[in-house]
Amino acid sequence: MLPIPIDLKEILKHYKTIAQHTHKGIQGHALLIAGSYGKIGAAVLASKAAIKSGCGLVTAFVPKCGYEIIQIAIPEVMVLTDMEEKYISKIAFEIQPQAIGIGPGIGQDEATQKAVHEFLENNKIPLIMDADALNILSQNKSWLSLLVSKTILTPHPKELERLIGKWTSEEEKFQKTIAFSKEYNLIVVMKGAPTHIIDGETIYQNTTGNAALATAGSGDVLTGIISSLLAQSYEPIQAAILGVYLHGLTADIALPETGYQSFIASDIISNIGKAFLSLDNSRK
Numbered sequence: 001m002l003p004i005p006i007d008l009k010e011i012l013k014h015y016k017t018i019a020q021h022t023h024k025g026i027q028g029h030a031l032l033i034a035g036s037y038g039k040i041g042a043a044v045l046a047s048k049a050a051i052k053s054g055c056g057l058v059t060a061f062v063p064k065c066g067y068e069i070i071q072i073a074i075p076e077v078m079v080l081t082d083m084e085e086k087y088i089s090k091i092a093f094e095i096q097p098q099a100i101g102i103g104p105g106i107g108q109d110e111a112t113q114k115a116v117h118e119f120l121e122n123n124k125i126p127l128i129m130d131a132d133a134l135n136i137l138s139q140n141k142s143w144l145s146l147l148v149s150k151t152i153l154t155p156h157p158k159e160l161e162r163l164i165g166k167w168t169s170e171e172e173k174f175q176k177t178i179a180f181s182k183e184y185n186l187i188v189v190m191k192g193a194p195t196h197i198i199d200g201e202t203i204y205q206n207t208t209g210n211a212a213l214a215t216a217g218s219g220d221v222l223t224g225i226i227s228s229l230l231a232q233s234y235e236p237i238q239a240a241i242l243g244v245y246l247h248g249l250t251a252d253i254a255l256p257e258t259g260y261q262s263f264i265a266s267d268i269i270s271n272i273g274k275a276f277l278s279l280d281n282s283r284k
């Protein structure tokens, strides 16, 4: 089947402008479970991207060593900490987020794997899983049946291979990903150049983005953007479509100023505003 292009026409079917009388209490609360010692940056990038993508509140759940880093780097974001200093060992919170993003920088410590398992057994909240959360799933495939329906997975090619096994052709890669998406009722964002989104038999192909995005933390930012959109009551497939489009668009907007080489993940975050504005302006 031919992929559906994720272009402006497709985006305007899904994109909702912000209501004038909204307030932070109804604008959505995203929880980002991220980071470990040496990779708290992943939690900073994901949670900053979330608050810059329109949700009303963002909380980061990190190991203790991340507490001051997040509070200083992004004062707008609230922080909850694990009992452990360097890695996540038990995911417990009393807040009621509308969406959860889990994985960037969490590592694969045995205690973290157990924490992810217990979390998945209990979670009913719309979910996006990335990075080490995907690697942990790959090592424990029976946990895939615990995921809430239409959970969004965002693997890069290596993470996808760990999840579905090797492929010998592009066609086989798509066939295997479609079968995987159908078996577990998941949305798979196959990150790459370009990114494809698989929702059962339906394939979408992104039209934004460029090689400037080949930089550390670029995927962590995407997780934050999609978590934010999910928290704002977009359906999972809409959040995935809009998220990858906006993420790519930031790089297209920034490229004339940064060039490919100097563009970094923080530049994605700095340009999210312009990306949203271009959608608003295209409606005028």
Ligand SMILES: NC(=O)C1=CN([C@@H]2O[C@H](COP(=O)(O)OP(=O)(O)OC[C@H]3O[C@@H](n4cnc5c(N)ncnc54)[C@H](O)[C@@H]3O)[C@@H](O)[C@H]2O)[C@@H](O)CC1
Binding pocket: 038, 039, 040, 041, 042, 043, 103, 104, 105, 106, 107, 131, 132, 156, 157, 158, 159, 191, 192, 216, 217, 218, 219, 220
């Ligand atoms: N500042 C930070 O704290 C950062 C933390 N990060 C975290 O570090 C952890 C490890 O992530 P990594 O993705 O680096 O490690 P992985 O081992 O999952 O992926 C790296 C491997 O995948 C291959 N790969 C990646 N993209 C590919 C592509 N498009 N085509 C073919 N092969 C590809 C690479 O060649 C490499 O072999 C994750 O938890 C991640 O979230 C990274 O996002 C980097 C930044």
Ligand SMILES: Nc1ncnc2c1ncn2[C@@H]1O[C@H](COP(=O)(O)OP(=O)(O)O)[C@@H](O)[C@H]1O
Binding pocket: 131, 156, 191, 192, 193, 194, 195, 209, 210, 211, 212, 213, 214, 215, 216, 217, 218, 219, 220, 221, 222
């Ligand atoms: N050459 C490229 N062209 C377009 N997009 C790219 C390119 N290289 C990487 N990307 C995008 O950048 C992101 C990289 O994600 P990921 O590999 O998870 O990074 P990290 O783990 O460092 O945060 C994905 O969204 C991917 O589609």
Ligand SMILES: [Mg+2]
Binding pocket: 130, 131, 156, 219, 220
């Ligand atoms: Mg990644």
